[in-house]
Amino acid sequence: MLEGAELYFNVDHGYLEGLVRGCKASLLTQQDYINLVQCETLEDVKIHLQTTDYGNFLANQTNPLTVSKIDTEMRKKLCREFEYFRNHSLEPLSTFFTYMTCSYMIDNVILLMNGALQKKSVKEILVKCHPLGRFTEMEAVNIAETPSDLFNAVLVETPLAPFFQDCMSENTLDELNIELLRNKLYKSYLEAFYKFCKNHGDVTAEIMCPILEFEADRRAFIITLNSFGTELSKDDRETLYPTCGKLYPEGLRLLAQAEDFDQMRRVADHYGVYKPLFEAVGDGNGGKTLEDVFYEREVQMNVLAFNRQFHYGVFYAYTKLKEQEMRNIVWIAECISQRHRTKINSYIPIL
Amino acid sequence: MGSLFRSEAMCLAQLFLQSGTAYECLSALGEKGLVQFRDLNQNVSSFQRKFVGEVKRCEELERILAYLVQEINRADIPLPEGETSPPAPPLKQVLEMQEQLQKLEVELREVTKNKEKLRKNLLELIEYTHMLRVTKTFLKRNVEFEPTYEEFPPLENDSLLDYSCMQRLGAKLGFVSGLINQGKVEAFEKMLWRVCKGYTIVTYAELDEPLEDPETGEVIKWYVFLISFWGEQIGHKVKKICDCYHCHVYPYPNTAEERKEIQEGLNTRIQDLYTVLHKTEDYLRQVLCKAAESVYSHVIQVKKMKAIYHMLNMCSFDVTNKCLIAEVWCPEADLHELRRALEEGSVRWLGPDGRLELLDPQKERE
Numbered sequence: 001m002l003e004g005a006e007l008y009f010n011v012d013h014g015y016l017e018g019l020v021r022g023c024k025a026s027l028l029t030q031q032d033y034i035n036l037v038q039c040e041t042l043e044d045v046k047i048h049l050q051t052t053d054y055g056n057f058l059a060n061q062t063n064p065l066t067v068s069k070i071d072t073e074m075r076k077k078l079c080r081e082f083e084y085f086r087n088h089s090l091e092p093l094s095t096f097f098t099y100m101t102c103s104y105m106i107d108n109v110i111l112l113m114n115g116a117l118q119k120k121s122v123k124e125i126l127v128k129c130h131p132l133g134r135f136t137e138m139e140a141v142n143i144a145e146t147p148s149d150l151f152n153a154v155l156v157e158t159p160l161a162p163f164f165q166d167c168m169s170e171n172t173l174d175e176l177n178i179e180l181l182r183n184k185l186y187k188s189y190l191e192a193f194y195k196f197c198k199n200h201g202d203v204t205a206e207i208m209c210p211i212l213e214f215e216a217d218r219r220a221f222i223i224t225l226n227s228f229g230t231e232l233s234k235d236d237r238e239t240l241y242p243t244c245g246k247l248y249p250e251g252l253r254l255l256a257q258a259e260d261f262d263q264m265r266r267v268a269d270h271y272g273v274y275k276p277l278f279e280a281v282g283d284g285n286g287g288k289t290l291e292d293v294f295y296e297r298e299v300q301m302n303v304l305a306f307n308r309q310f311h312y313g314v315f316y317a318y319t320k321l322k323e324q325e326m327r328n329i330v331w332i333a334e335c336i337s338q339r340h341r342t343k344i345n346s347y348i349p350i351l
Numbered sequence: 352m353g354s355l356f357r358s359e360a361m362c363l364a365q366l367f368l369q370s371g372t373a374y375e376c377l378s379a380l381g382e383k384g385l386v387q388f389r390d391l392n393q394n395v396s397s398f399q400r401k402f403v404g405e406v407k408r409c410e411e412l413e414r415i416l417a418y419l420v421q422e423i424n425r426a427d428i429p430l431p432e433g434e435t436s437p438p439a440p441p442l443k444q445v446l447e448m449q450e451q452l453q454k455l456e457v458e459l460r461e462v463t464k465n466k467e468k469l470r471k472n473l474l475e476l477i478e479y480t481h482m483l484r485v486t487k488t489f490l491k492r493n494v495e496f497e498p499t500y501e502e503f504p505p506l507e508n509d510s511l512l513d514y515s516c517m518q519r520l521g522a523k524l525g526f527v528s529g530l531i532n533q534g535k536v537e538a539f540e541k542m543l544w545r546v547c548k549g550y551t552i553v554t555y556a557e558l559d560e561p562l563e564d565p566e567t568g569e570v571i572k573w574y575v576f577l578i579s580f581w582g583e584q585i586g587h588k589v590k591k592i593c594d595c596y597h598c599h600v601y602p603y604p605n606t607a608e609e610r611k612e613i614q615e616g617l618n619t620r621i622q623d624l625y626t627v628l629h630k631t632e633d634y635l636r637q638v639l640c641k642a643a644e645s646v647y648s649h650v651i652q653v654k655k656m657k658a659i660y661h662m663l664n665m666c667s668f669d670v671t672n673k674c675l676i677a678e679v680w681c682p683e684a685d686l687h688e689l690r691r692a693l694e695e696g697s698v699r700w701l702g703p704d705g706r707l708e709l710l711d712p713q714k715e716r717e
Contacts, residue, residue: 035396043407044398051397059414122594136538140595143546143588153546157538 005202009310012090017309020318023081024306026053028325029351036332037344042067045333067333074326078319079131085315092200096312098159099193100319104133105160106189109141110182113150113173116142145172147181163188166239176231183223183240190216194244200312207305207313214301216245217274218294224255224264225290246271295348299324303350321350359682363389364689366677368666369697373675376696377659378439383692386679391667400664409657412449415456416650422459423643426636430643437648439655441699448649455642462638466631471565473624478530478573479601480617481558483610485575486528486603489554525586526579527593529600532564533557533572539596543578546588551580566597577603 010017028036032052039045042065046058057073058065086097108129115125122139129138137154144150150173151164167184171177190212197208220241227237238256241247247255247267254267268274277293288296302317328347335344364386368376380386392400423430440448531539536555543551555576563570576598580589593600604610666675681689 038396039398047398047403047407048396059410060417136535137542137595140542140546140592143591153542156545157541 005204005310013093013312016085016088016093017314020085020314021306024314024318024321027321027350028052028329030349033328033332033347033349036329039332039336042070042333042337045070045329045336049329067330067337070333071326071330074329075131078322078326082132082319093312093315095196096315099189099196100316101132102159102163102189102193103186104130105135105138105158106133106163106182106185108133108138109150109155109160110178112138112141113144113178114175117173117175117178147171147173147177160185160189162192180236180240183219186219187240187242190219190242191244203308203311204313207308207311208316211298211301211305211313211316213245214273214297216242217247217251218298220245220247220252220255221264221268221290221294224258225261228260246273292346292348295324299348299350324348324350359684361680362683362686364679364681364686366679366693367669367672368675368677368693370673370675372697373663373666374442374659375699376693377662378655379692379696379699380689381655381659381662382438383688385685385689385692386681388662388665389678389680390665391676391678392665401668402660402663405660406657406664408445408449409653409660412452412649412653413657415452416646416653418456419452419459419642419646420650422463423639423646426639428636428639428643430647432647436651438652439659440652445656448652452649455638459635459638459642462631462635466628466635469624469628469631473621473628474563474565475599475601476617476621476624478562478599480614480621481562481573482528482530482575482601483604483614483617485556485558486577487610489556489577524579524581526577526603527586527589527600528575528577528603529593529598530558530573530575531555531596531598533574535596536574536576539576539592539598542592542595543589546592547580547585550582550585551578551589553578 032048035048036045039048046065049058050056054074054077057077058070061069061073082097086094089097111129112122112125115122122142126139135158137158140154141150144153146169147164148168151161151168155161155164163185166188167181173181194209194212194216197212198205223237223240234256238252241252241255243249243252251267251271254270255264258264258267265278268278277297278290280288280293281290282288298320302320305311305313305317328350331347332344335341366376397403420430540553543553553576555574558573558575561570561572578589580586590600604613662677663675666677669676679689
């Protein structure tokens with residue numbers, strides 16, 4: 001059947017796809033990472049990054065250089081690129097970009113509410129917010145006392161509004177409830193994003209749906225792992241799992257009953273994709289953690305997304321790969337600045 | 352005729368440069384524009400090369416110069432571009448230049464900071480006067496009431512606030528007034544309505560003249576608003592929403608006398624600020640003009656210096672002879688120019704009385 005993406009994709013989105021592939025080609029290579037690991041100080045890191053696509057991004061920073069300055073500047077650079085893509089996009093790519101920013105918006109909202117609980121000033125927390133998830137009504141988030149308040153007063157006209165359907169309640173927002181709110185919002189968001197990609201069809205659905213399914217299942221595993229030993233009941237836990245992944249419905253039901261890591265592993269063993277991941281998890285001290293294994297798998301899927309043309313997944317994949325690269329650089333920089341070089345090679349290699 | 356379409360015969364030469372004269376020789380070579388250096392240190396990463404410290408110093412100077420150029424352009428001072436480009440500075444001058452530039456940067460930053468503070472102050476006072484003037488027309492009434500009244504006095508018919516149908520409220524009536532960016536007025540109003548659910552009354556009017564926004568520096572249109580609300584809680588929420596939309600809030604005067612007093616005080620302060628600001632701006636301009644005379648040549652000099660150090664990084668260091676070995680591609684026809692440039696460079700370093708030993712460049716035909 002003639003899908004047709006090759007026929008009309010380039011009319012609207014060809015320029016941006018070309019641009020994003022160019023950006024992807026300038027991600028740091030294995031050689032760059034080897035050089036970075038050999039650096040003695042953060043100044044060396046800055047000098048080496050000048051020879052990469054980052055260029056003189058730290059040129060205007062006065063001494064002393066800190067890891068957080070490097071992180072902020074890298075994030076600003078990513079944000080500039082993302083905003084450029086977004087400003088030049090047409091529908092439905094623009095909606096795709098909006099969906100991408102929603103996850104950062106959710107994080108920012110939760111960050112601000114936690115800050116309000118701990119009585120910190122809004123300005124302090126604004127600095128920590130992710131620039132991709134910035135929106136005007138963000139700073140007014142701390143007025144709200146309950147989730148319905150939050151929705152009605154502040155968020156009703158933002159892209160986050162449709163995700164509030166399951167979260168409307170009159171409970172006051174304390175720490176536990178904020179975490180529950182975060183997970184419920186994220187679940188609705190992920191399911192909406194998945195539906196959008198699936199309805200779009202074509203190559204985009206073929207690439208994005210497996211990525212989002214993995215994201216949903218990963219979320220389920222992490223929620224289960226974090227809920228061991230807390231007062232979260234099993235039924236509550238089950239309501240937090242996103243249902244757009246491979247684990248739905250049997251796996252999720254089994255996961256909800258799991259009580260320790262081994263039971264979780266047994267659930268994963270039923271699925272061909274997740275069995276090798278869990279087998280690669282080391283046992284505590286030496287080996288990889290579950291999060292590391294998940295990051296590696298995510299990087300793998302994102303790199304593979306670039307093997308097909310004419311789909312929106314390249315933008316998602318590029319952003320995620322760039323974020324992983326930033327995490328790697330920050331990890332290496334932290335090891336250097338704290339002179340704790342034993343685990344400096346535990347970054348996730350990308351290319 | 353045939354040679355016009357053929358490339359020049361090139362040869363690969365090896366230069367032995369004494370560590371002392373290396374900088375000057377490369378400067379002379381660079382001015383002539385004859386040779387291309389081969390990178391002999393390809394396996395060494397950029398931060399482990401020999402002259403990394405000097406390159407960093409050049410970059411620091413570049414940063415200061417970029418800042419100076421930015422400030423000069425901002426003050427609209429013309430930057431004279433010289434006809435000839437000056438050569439790279441000899442090493443003795445570099446320290447002097449560095450000190451001079453650093454001092455200049457520190458002074459400039461301080462003066463600019465002061466000027467910005469004064470300017471911000473001035474803008475705030477101007478906004479406050481506008482606000483007082485405009486909000487006077489919002490509430491037309493004979494008697495200014497005090498917020499602690501339980502009973503509101505009867506008012507004229509054409510006031511914007513209709514109190515006659517209101518019951519006696521024990522709650523305090525509060526006011527929040529200030530300026531808001533034109534683009535945000537609608538969203539602001541909507542959020543106020545949603546959060547406070549009608550316990551506030553908002554009036555606003557547009558300011559005729561666009562003012563400069565102290566934070567971003569762009570000239571935009573502002574709206575003056577006045578929010579009257581009932582109750583402490585609502586007051587807190589209103590203030591938080593004002594913060595969220597970056598409104599400039601100013602204290603609202605309670606009585607007509609207070610208002611007049613404040614306005615007079617503001618006027619005198621504004622006059623004073625204008626004079627101080629003018630003086631500061633004049634001084635800043637003086638400093639920048641003086642800097643602008645030499646900035647252009649400094650920029651070129653620093654660029655050349657950095658380029659020389661990059662090339663020096665490509666040479667390999669021979670410990671036994673204490674000299675730098677460079678491999679260069681050079682057109683055969685220009686070899687004597689090459690020699691002459693090296694002689695020039697050594698002479699410059701040693702001074703007119705110095706003796707020089709020029710090591711023969713070995714030739715390998717390639």
